[in-house]
Amino acid sequence: MNNEAIEEDETRVSDCAGRVVLIQDCVETSGAFLLHHLMKRKLSRESSEIVVFVAFAHPFYHYDRILKKLGCNLVTLSQKGRFIFFDMRKLDCLDEVGGGRTKSGLVELFHKIHKAAEVIASPETKICITIMIDDLSLVEVAAQGSSSYVIDFLRYCRTLTTEVGCTLILLNHEDIYSNSEESTLNLELEYLADIVMKAKPLATGLAADVHGQLTVLNKRSINEHGKIKKRIQNFQFKVKENSVEYFYSGSRT
Amino acid sequence: MAETMCRALRDGSLEGEHAPALTIKDTIRTAFGVEVFDHVLCYMASTILAQKSQSSGLVLVALDRSPSLYLNLLKSRGIDASDSYKWIRVLDCYTDPLGWKEGANVLSRRESLETLFKDVSDLDKLFDAVIQLGRGMVGQGKVRFCVAIDSASLMLRHASLSSVGSLINNLRSHDQVSSIFWLIHSDLHEIRATSVLEYMSSMVGSLEPIFQSSNEQRRNSENLLSIENDTREGKFIVRLKRRNGRVKVMCEEFHVEETGIKFLAVPSESEMVNQQILPKLQFNLQLSEKERNEKENVVLPFEHQGNGQTIQIYDGRRSLPLNKNDSTTSVSVLEKLQAESAQGKGEIHYLRDSDDELPDSDEDPDDDLDI
Known part of the structure; x- marks a missing residue:
């Protein structure tokens, strides 16, 4: 079945430790469902992975409610230490001190993440850690528009992917950068990411059964035989109350 | 041509000349610069090991990827890394480029050939560190080493263009540096920055898509996921600057495979036109060699x-x-x-009947018309 093929592909996406996954969405189609989907996979009973969630957009209870419908209880998981939540909605990073800027907020945040990752990742236990950031544009807002500061932060987060084998999952909005020639944040992110997922509205217009389309670019996709696979794959999706359906375009009317 | 480029790096510099320098540049549409960089790196490593190269060591400034990844890469390409301490040093500007991990416990399982560098914005210090590493490896005197910088783009993020320029210039003119190469993502910078680095290099290898799209399309934000990007091929254009000022441009195609990047010679221009642009025609627009000779003899x-x-x-x-x-x-x-x-020559002759008959100029040609 189509869904199985896609699920298998997704598993491979979510299994790849040490990668950077970038989710890009737009106003018409939110990519948050991908974040929830990946979170659910990481926190499912079969896996023993740990999720470090850095929230800039929504509070804990927002995610708790959504994940409950998907079959995960974030409260119990965080008590067990499998879900670590950093509420960063009130972070303000730059303080003007005597003309010179002292950057503190994101450095501290990185220290927090780094410490958490180090505590979890000991050489004996091979636990995978996933770091999720729910809205990069709000990180930029917190950094008062300094995109280079945000990129420094992300590059530091990326060092954890090689040091302790973390996976880094980032959500960003694509359309807010479409006009500004100056901002290279999006481009830098695309260079940084190993996997880029783009959620867009259906190109052919509205449809009752299809909520949008998903394009996945896997820069280093190598299949089980060590051969290079196709880089780009297209799916369509339908977001349901407690699950998401993925299918190849044309397989639904 | 990639071969020519690599050979120039291998042969190194002449006494009293600047070291040959290579800029590898790519854009997000053909983001395979990393593969070309790896290719050149592995080539240099293997020639150094085989003692075919002017340089007897390699200093890698790792900004974009972790040093362990590079060491694994060399191993996976079959380059014997058992005594790598003798010929390679990595300056680790990846793990902690800005000193944010100060106070935090940086994992200390690093190998002796990696050196941590914590202040990328200070390029003078970086220069000293590179030279020190190189000397520590090959010793003082006339023995030379090669320098690889894996991302000039990241350097430009942390330091000004002039200081990056001066770093590269200092490295090129140092007596112990035999060659130098770096990678830059040209769309992250102003054109100015890329051209400055291109001026400072004797070779430029740029990766371009096989099919060029118009500016408007290129600016389209959908670029990364556009269909033409679903390929692992592209054009590799090499520009070689000779000492006398002559610039030679060559073009090749590349394919990225699981074992690395492969370069293929491009068919000649007319063949390319024939193959790619023209649709399949029923008649022949091109002449064969025999036909061309016959045509010339007419x-x-x-x-x-x-x-x-x-x-x-x-x-x-x-x-x-x-x-x-x-x-x-x-x-x-x-x-x-x-x-x-x-005698067999076919010619057309025209002979006018007579000179006596004058054209009837005074006659009205419409005389017989019944109007």
Whole structure:
């Protein structure tokens, strides 16, 4: 079945430790469902992975409610230490001190993440850690528009992917950068990411059964035989109350 | 051509000249610069090991990827890394480029050939660190080493263009540096920055998509996921600057495979036109070699003129024959021409009947019309 093929592909996406996954969405189609989907996979009973969630957009209870419908209880998981939540909605990073800027907020945040990752990742236990950031544009807002500061932060987060084998999952909005020639944040992110997922509205217009389309670019996709696979794959999706359906375009009317 | 480029790096610099430098540049549409960088790195490593290269060591400034990844890469490409301490040093600007991990416990399981560098914005210090690492490896004196910088883009993020320029210039003019190469993502910077680095290098290898799209399309934000990006191929254009100022441009195609990047010679321009741009036609627009030779051998009507013979064109007014011989008539000319045609030459002759008849200029051509 189509869904199985896609699920298998997704598993491979979510299994790849040490990668950077970038989710890009737009106003018409939110990519948050991908974040929830990946979170659910990481926190499912079969896996023993740990999720470090850095929230800039929504509070804990927002995610708790959504994940409950998907079959995960974030409260119990965080008590067990499998879900670590950093509420960063009130972070303000730059303080003007005597003309010179002292950057503190994101450095501290990185220290927090780094410490958490180090505590979890000991050489004996091979636990995978996933770091999720729910809205990069709000990180930029917190950094008062300094995109280079945000990129420094992300590059530091990326060092954890090689040091302790973390996976880094980032959500960003694509359309807010479409006009500004100056901002290279999006481009830098695309260079940084190993996997880029783009959620867009259906190109052919509205449809009752299809909520949008998903394009996945896997820069280093190598299949089980060590051969290079196709880089780009297209799916369509339908977001349901407690699950998401993925299918190849044309397989639904 | 990638071969030529690599060989130039391998051969190193002449006494009193700047070291050859290579800029590898790519854009997000063909983001395979990393693969080219790896290719050059592995080539240099293998020639250093085989002692075919002028340099006897390699200093890698790792900004974009972790040092352990590079060491694994060399191993996976079959380069013997058992005594790598003798010929490679990695300056680790990846793990903690800005000193944010100060106070935090940086994992200390690093190998002796990696050196942590914590202040990328200070390029003078970086220069000293590179030279120190190189000297620590090959010793003082005349022995040279090669320098690789895996992302000039990241350097430009942390330091000004002039300081990056001066770093590269200092490295190139140092007596112990045999060659230097770096990678830059050109769309992250102003054109100015890329051109400055291109000026400072003796070779530029740029990766471009096989099919160029218009500016408008290129600016389209959908670029990364556009269909033409679903390929692992592209054009590799090498620009070599000779010492005398001559610039040579060469073009190749590349394919990225699981074992690395492969370069293929591009078919000649006319063949490319034939293969790629023109649709399949039922008739032939191109000439074969035989056809071209035959075409060149055809004598065109005007071509025999002045070909050792006197020019003879009968203009119908006896002007030419009159100059030579008064008694020559149109009939004799005709005979002469007939004799010539008997020799097998096909020619077209026109003889006007008579000079006496004047055109009826005073007649109204519409006289017979019944209006």
